[in-house]
Amino acid sequence: MEIIHTVAELRARLKSESIIGFVPTMGNLHSGHIDLTRIARACVNAHSPDQAGAGGCVVVSIFVNRLQFGPKEDFGSYPRTFADDTEKCRAAGVDIVFAPTEAAMYPAPQHYLVEPPNIQHILDGAVRPGHFRGVATVVLKLFNMVRPTVAVFGKKDYQQCRVLDNMVQQLNLPIEMVLADTVRADDGLALSSRNGYLSAAERIEAPQLFAELSKLKHNILSGERNFAAMEAGVAAALDARGWKPDYIAVRRSDDLLEPSPADKKLVILAAARLGATRLIDNVEVTLDE
Numbered sequence: 001m002e003i004i005h006t007v008a009e010l011r012a013r014l015k016s017e018s019i020i021g022f023v024p025t026m027g028n029l030h031s032g033h034i035d036l037t038r039i040a041r042a043c044v045n046a047h048s049p050d051q052a053g054a055g056g057c058v059v060v061s062i063f064v065n066r067l068q069f070g071p072k073e074d075f076g077s078y079p080r081t082f083a084d085d086t087e088k089c090r091a092a093g094v095d096i097v098f099a100p101t102e103a104a105m106y107p108a109p110q111h112y113l114v115e116p117p118n119i120q121h122i123l124d125g126a127v128r129p130g131h132f133r134g135v136a137t138v139v140l141k142l143f144n145m146v147r148p149t150v151a152v153f154g155k156k157d158y159q160q161c162r163v164l165d166n167m168v169q170q171l172n173l174p175i176e177m178v179l180a181d182t183v184r185a186d187d188g189l190a191l192s193s194r195n196g197y198l199s200a201a202e203r204i205e206a207p208q209l210f211a212e213l214s215k216l217k218h219n220i221l222s223g224e225r226n227f228a229a230m231e232a233g234v235a236a237a238l239d240a241r242g243w244k245p246d247y248i249a250v251r252r253s254d255d256l257l258e259p260s261p262a263d264k265k266l267v268i269l270a271a272a273r274l275g276a277t278r279l280i281d282n283v284e285v286t287l288d289e
């Protein structure tokens with residue numbers, strides 16, 4: 001496995017690769033990320049003429065992107081575990097870790113920004129102004145550096161997936177987007193780099209977020225349609241257990257707007273604080289045709 005820090009070196013190395021699978025990350029890798037690298041490998045193999053991955057290459061980027069953190073967020077304290085991350089990538093059979101320095105990514109102040117449409121201002125975007133602009137900008141830059149055939153993202157960051165998938169479509173980027181299911185711990189907690197911030201007691205409580213979303217899904221599938229009342233019910237239940245919910249929202253899955261009765265593909269999204277840690281999660285719901 002190679003570790004590359006500059007764009008010039010990366011471009012030179014990737015010149016001969018015809019099929020590139022790409023997993024962008026901010027490091028602090030867990031089994032959810034490793035799962036994405038396996039999916040990337042499978043996609044590369046599927047694209048290669050002999051289906052054996054000949055000529056294919058899996059790239060993982062590790063870059064903590066200042067642009068997507070708000071002034072009061074955890075950019076400074078975000079866990080940086082580079083040695084551990086590269087070991088995990090090596091063990092997972094990744095070919096290249098691309099870890100650009102801040103100067104390689106932002107050699108000058110980034111004045112050209114990707115401004116996603118209204119989706120960037122709702123849900124997580126309402127709580128984290130500028131976050132999705134920062135994500136879309138760095139991902140477009142990474143796409144231009146790596147020029148992947150396939151890019152794999154985890155659906156735990158559902159809104160991010162929608163923003164980026166729409167960006168790829170609207171800007172005609174020749175990239176196949178693969179949105180992978182969330183990997184969960186045995187008790188249901190969605191794997192996340194921020195789970196490491198939880199105290200032992202909070203870690204025991206944390207799966208309750210998924211449990212509440214699963215109950216809400218069950219209620220929708222049982223025919224309940226008063227989404228506002230159900231959202232308020234989950235927020236109150238979490239609140240009573242000491243959480244501080246930012247939002248619980250039933251939305252349609254393609255654009256995250258409020259569903260009409262005709263919409264069949266829904267997603268329940270949630271963000272809530274448990275102590276000092278902000279957790280997000282979501283559950284997709286498909287209604288019978």
Ligand code: PAF
Nearest residue numbers: 024025026065135138157
């Ligand atoms: O999901 C993440 O880890 C980040 O938002 C991403 C996509 C790597 C952009 O910095």
